[in-house]
Amino acid sequence: MTAPTARRGIAVEQAVVYGLLTALGLGALVMALGYGLFLEESRVGPGLVPAVVGGLTALIAGWELTATLRGHRTPHDQGLAEVVAAAAVDAPQGGASSQSAAPGGPPSGGSGSMSPDGGPVQILGSGPGPDDVDIFGRTPRDRSRQLWTVSAALVVAALLVPLLGLLGSLFVLSVFVSAVVERRGWVPSLVVSFLAVAAVYGVFVGFLGVPLPTGLIGIGG
Amino acid sequence: MLDNLVLGFSTALSFENLLWCFVGVLVGTVIGVLPGLGSTTGVAVLLPLTLSLEPVTGLIMLAGIYYGSQYGGTITSVLISTPGEASSVVTTLDGYQMARQGRAGAALSIAAIGSFVAAIISLALLVALAPPFAEFALDFGPPEMLAVMVLGLATIVSFAGDNRRLGLLMALVGLLIATVGVDPGSGTSRFTFGSIYLLSGIPFVEVMIGLFAVGEVLYQIRQGAAAPIRAGFRELMISRADLRRSGGPILRGSFLGFVFGILPGAGSTLASFMAYGIEKRVSKRGGEFGTGAIEGVAAPEAANNAAANANFVPTLTLGIPGGATTAVLLGAFMIYGIQPGPLLFDEQPDLVWGLLASFFIGNVILLFLNLPLAPVFAQLLRVPYGYMYPLILLTSLVGAYSITNGMYSVWVVLVFGVIGYFMKRLDLPMAPLVLGLVLGPLFEKALVQTSAIGDGNLLIVFTRPLALVVLAIAVLQLAAPSIMARLLRRRATTRSRRSDPADSTPEGSTRG
Numbered sequence: 009m010t011a012p013t014a015r016r017g018i019a020v021e022q023a024v025v026y027g028l029l030t031a032l033g034l035g036a037l038v039m040a041l042g043y044g045l046f047l048e049e050s051r052v053g054p055g056l057v058p059a060v061v062g063g064l065t066a067l068i069a070g071w072e073l074t075a076t077l078r079g080h081r082t083p084h085d086q087g088l089a090e091v092v093a094a095a096a097v098d099a100p101q102g103g104a105s106s107q108s109a110a111p112g113g114p115p116s117g118g119s120g121s122m123s124p125d126g127g128p129v130q131i132l133g134s135g136p137g138p139d140d141v142d143i144f145g146r147t148p149r150d151r152s153r154q155l156w157t158v159s160a161a162l163v164v165a166a167l168l169v170p171l172l173g174l175l176g177s178l179f180v181l182s183v184f185v186s187a188v189v190e191r192r193g194w195v196p197s198l199v200v201s202f203l204a205v206a207a208v209y210g211v212f213v214g215f216l217g218v219p220l221p222t223g224l225i226g227i228g229g
Numbered sequence: 230m231l232d233n234l235v236l237g238f239s240t241a242l243s244f245e246n247l248l249w250c251f252v253g254v255l256v257g258t259v260i261g262v263l264p265g266l267g268s269t270t271g272v273a274v275l276l277p278l279t280l281s282l283e284p285v286t287g288l289i290m291l292a293g294i295y296y297g298s299q300y301g302g303t304i305t306s307v308l309i310s311t312p313g314e315a316s317s318v319v320t321t322l323d324g325y326q327m328a329r330q331g332r333a334g335a336a337l338s339i340a341a342i343g344s345f346v347a348a349i350i351s352l353a354l355l356v357a358l359a360p361p362f363a364e365f366a367l368d369f370g371p372p373e374m375l376a377v378m379v380l381g382l383a384t385i386v387s388f389a390g391d392n393r394r395l396g397l398l399m400a401l402v403g404l405l406i407a408t409v410g411v412d413p414g415s416g417t418s419r420f421t422f423g424s425i426y427l428l429s430g431i432p433f434v435e436v437m438i439g440l441f442a443v444g445e446v447l448y449q450i451r452q453g454a455a456a457p458i459r460a461g462f463r464e465l466m467i468s469r470a471d472l473r474r475s476g477g478p479i480l481r482g483s484f485l486g487f488v489f490g491i492l493p494g495a496g497s498t499l500a501s502f503m504a505y506g507i508e509k510r511v512s513k514r515g516g517e518f519g520t521g522a523i524e525g526v527a528a529p530e531a532a533n534n535a536a537a538n539a540n541f542v543p544t545l546t547l548g549i550p551g552g553a554t555t556a557v558l559l560g561a562f563m564i565y566g567i568q569p570g571p572l573l574f575d576e577q578p579d580l581v582w583g584l585l586a587s588f589f590i591g592n593v594i595l596l597f598l599n600l601p602l603a604p605v606f607a608q609l610l611r612v613p614y615g616y617m618y619p620l621i622l623l624t625s626l627v628g629a630y631s632i633t634n635g636m637y638s639v640w641v642v643l644v645f646g647v648i649g650y651f652m653k654r655l656d657l658p659m660a661p662l663v664l665g666l667v668l669g670p671l672f673e674k675a676l677v678q679t680s681a682i683g684d685g686n687l688l689i690v691f692t693r694p695l696a697l698v699v700l701a702i703a704v705l706q707l708a709a710p711s712i713m714a715r716l717l718r719r720r721a722t723t724r725s726r727r728s729d730p731a732d733s734t735p736e737g738s739t740r741g
Binding site: 052211 | 277278280281318319387388389391392393394395396397398401402404405408412414415417419420443446447450451452453498499502503505506509615616618619620622623624626627628630631634636639640643646647650651654655656657672673676677680681684685686687710711713714715716717718
């Protein structure tokens with residue numbers, strides 16, 4: 009997959025997400041009008057906040073949708089990024105590299121994308137980028153397939169809970185992910201999954217006393 | 230105040246609380262080191278584990294995870310220039326350079342010492358300021374609370390991520406999600422579509438687990454595997470000269486961090502960058518910053534730790550979180566049936582003071598744990614992500630189930646996991662969404678009450694001087710990043726004009 013193709017892919021996803029958010033905002037606005045914006049004596053009614061918030065969501069998401077469809081790229085140089093750029097003046101370029109910096113290698117360049125205290129930091133511009141092959145030789149297309157396989161497996165695992173119980177279906181999920189998606193050997197996958205499920209059982213059922221669903225075949229109650 | 234501290238330490242020093250504080254700090258450090266995990270994820274995923282504990286014990290453990298993971302993030306920032314936490318990003322600038330010069334041990338030691346000193350200073354400030362602040366906040370009516378929430382949202386919209394419009398969009402989405410369920414004012418059910426599950430709203434902790442844990446896992450799968458990282462240490466000891474150089478930066482960083490940390494929504498990332506920028510301004514060795522100056526590690530590390538503690542001022546006294554992790558902690562309070570706010574100091578003194586005292590104890594543990602064990606923690610970097618993520622998924626799903634003992638929670642986690650994946654992929658900031666979600670019900674409640682006080686006239690907010698001042702600060706916040714950046718840049722330009730051009734040659738561009 010080439011860089012322009014990847015960018016186009018992202019733009020399509022952006023358009024879909026902004027389109028959905030626009031629809032969500034409009035839907036919320038319309039439904040909120042039905043709840044009533046104001047009560048007696050002009051007091052705030054149940055519909056006011058969702059209407060205003062929904063309307064603004066539709067407005068901003070609609071704006072972004074239009075910009076994306078016109079081929080404009082949203083600037084990512086405001087807020088914390090401005091302070092970062094100013095604070096890091098004179099410092100080696102791209103002092104912060106990605107999760108996957110090469111050992112001993114120089115920090116690669118690239119702008120940082122970060123959310124304050126919002127979890128792990130994602131720094132663009134290094135590691136197996138969106139267009140690169142990773143250390144296991146997986147192309148972006150392979151990784152995309154893996155992503156959807158794991159997502160579907162999660163849904164299937166949740167659907168299997170009434171049959172296999174929560175721990176049973178999560179054991180199957182873990183084995184599937186390790187052996188099929190990550191292509192590890194069946195024996196290590198079974199052992200690691202068993203140990204993981206046993207640890208989760210010990211903590212949640214043994215220590216916390218959570219009554220986990222056992223399913224039709226009664227695993228892990 | 231002394232009585233309160235004695236009460237706090239007697240609570241925090243009980244065997245059970247000490248044990249869980251140790252567990253929290255240890256697990257937090259591990260979480261901070263492990264790629265793909267941060268403090269918010271750690272607190273969200275492990276929150277269900279604390280449900281069987283006493284609230285104060287659970288909160289002590291969760292807070293331990295919070296500041297433990299900050300230090301874990303520092304280890305990776307220094308050794309491999311890979312910050313596990315946004316607040317450790319700036320540490321990479323000089324910390325990584327120090328590591329390349331064989332001084333990783335000194336960088337990690339000064340980070341641990343700086344964090345410890347900052348924790349003590351910020352704790353003293355917290356102990357001194359939080360009670361009067363809570364007392365002051367008792368006079369806050371709904372209009373003032375409304376203004377404070379607007380300030381919190383404005384700050385996070387302004388500083389979260391790198392595009393204000395997207396920040397605002399995400400805050401609005403958070404507020405919109407928060408409107409699902411029964412309206413606090415009139416009892417009308419909204420957006421429930423006949424579902425009994427939706428009547429009580431979309432559960433907050435499950436949303437966090439979905440966004441931060443499952444969403445992150447999916448994102449990492451899409452990003453692809455990276456080579457396991459090996460890090461080595463050549464020089465473990467910190468010299469007396471290093472300590473002397475770091476004293477001032479640690480003190481300045483601590484106070485600065487505290488000031489930024491108090492601001493609802495600002496958080497420790499901003500504090501660390503400002504501390505770095507300002508230290509570069511005032512330091513005699515400003516020209517060495519970026520090339521492995523120990524001051525460039527000491528100041529931001531002190532600042533982010535002080536800010537992490539100061540984050541608890543708005544969280545405990547106003548019930549308004551200072552950042553995404555404290556937002557999850559606020560969710561923990563609510564699950565335990567505790568409503569943070571000005572009354573908390575009077576109603577639950579053992580909980581508040583026990584928690585504050587545990588910060589001190591936790592930081593002592595962190596110092597003794599990390600000075601000798603940082604190289605051991607660094608070995609965790611070798612664990613391939615492929616082995617970790619099935620375990621993260623397992624813990625997340627079982628943890629979510631255990632919150633309500635129902636599959637509904639698991640489905641919420643999965644749905645928000647997919648949403649979290651797309652947010653990360655499309656660079657949509659999560660912190661505003663989280664804050665919007667947490668503040669949504671409080672915001673609406675304050676709005677309804679303000680409207681009742683003003684007989685339907687919401688403009689009453691503008692007639693209250695305190696609310697007006699807070700709103701003015703909120704408006705200023707929107708321009709704050711540009712102002713701060715300009716101030717930092719102006720000084721850098723002035724200095725570079727004065728200094729020898731050779732001093733500012735970036736060494737980082739050469740392979741070490």
